[in-house]
Amino acid sequence: MFELTTEITLLLICAAFVAGFVDAIAGGGGLITLPALLLAGVPPVTALATNKIQGLFGAGMAAITYARAGHVNLRRQLKPAVLSFFAALFGALSVNALPTDLIRWILPVLLVAIALFFALKPGLDDTDRHQRLTPAVFSLTLVPLIGFYDGLLGPGTGAFFMLAFVAMVGHGILRATAHTKLLNFASNVGGLAGFLIVLSPLWAIGLAMGAAQIAGAYLGSSLASRIGARLIKPLLVIASTAMALKLITDLL
Template sequence: MPDLSLDLVLLLVSAAFAAGFVDAIAGGGGLITVPALMLAGLPPAQALATNKVQGVFGAAAAAISYARRGLVDPRRQLGAAVVAFVAGLAGALLVGWIPAQALRYALPLVLIGMALFFALKPGLDDTDRKSRMTVPAFTATAVPAIAFYDGFLGPGTGSFFMLGFVMLAGYGVLRATAHTKLLNFASNLGGLAAFAAVGKPLWLLGAIMALAQVAGALLGARLAMRVGARLIKPLLVATSALLALRLIWQML
């Protein structure tokens, strides 16, 4: 680990806690941790790789919390999780082969559209609705597409999974959030497997941040289960809008 001051490490730990909290509820935790790691002086590839280390633990903690409350059965998601792992691995391996600039231009528009959808669409609550896609079809199409994006670029992956579960699978907001976490864990793990060889993550720093990420994820999941859509929707709208603004600022 590079020679980081105690103040800087504490700042990264605080960022990881906040990211775990936000990610467990609405996704988008990388919006907090990746810029923090880069501000600490890590090169972009190493920042992304180190972010995957702590992100894996945060997603796992949130997934376990939701499973314990009976909101999701991980055994029924194992097939989808394998698909997410392979797609996340493939996305990370192909980072240098696919031009990402067009995706970076389109992503802010997608995120703003997502924020408007959750902010303005009436009737979005914790009640399940009629699905537009069968589980096998969702696993074969939406899951690998979003997981590939997670390995390839990453920001907003949890929010995209949640949107898919709401719009295509017909899940209520809380149930969609719960089902997102195992898939996000799997795609994170696939990305980490690839970045471990290329980005050379800082394992010790990632482990320290992981402890804070887990604490934030447990708190966020508990609060989301208590309040439900009344908390998840506004936080999702806020994180999507902030991520879009950050990406636009980077381009400018």
């Protein structure tokens, strides 16, 4: 039986603060909070649902901070965010119907590829480049695909959104990071809605961690807004590589 002591609560709140900071800059905050919840003794499915609660606060705070700094127009993202929400909801409801074990084997390869892309591709900075997809096509294809994945599994969602904005929309590193946050917020809410149909998360600890996520996300997005690609690129490479290694370790 899971027992929420004061010590466990404080550790989970600290983990959420660090995760909010990292996630606001490069994604991958779930790499910190989900293992922390599992180590605290929270049952796996309950941990996934609770992780969605706290994660949506960090993504929401980062989205607001980047918007205030002028890096993203949140009103223009409302329609893609709705698509991300419903795709994640559908993904969460499809967990038992799809080969998630196969996807878990593919994920580390994709995350390593993302890390190599941002580490080795020359010229990646905060400058916008050639747009390969129109906003409408991007919103109708890649946004629901990544949102669906977030509801289905989740690790690396921020990195996938980031890569899509850089490679397909042509955004610079900072602008791409800013544009991932509302979509990630929406997919967190959609995934949580799917979990709520079948179970009840730990609301108290989820909300407490959410408050810490807000503080961490505000600090991380504020720093990223000032420093840009020089901070975001290395942290993204580290986060993607760490997620890949964690997933490989879990599989083996």
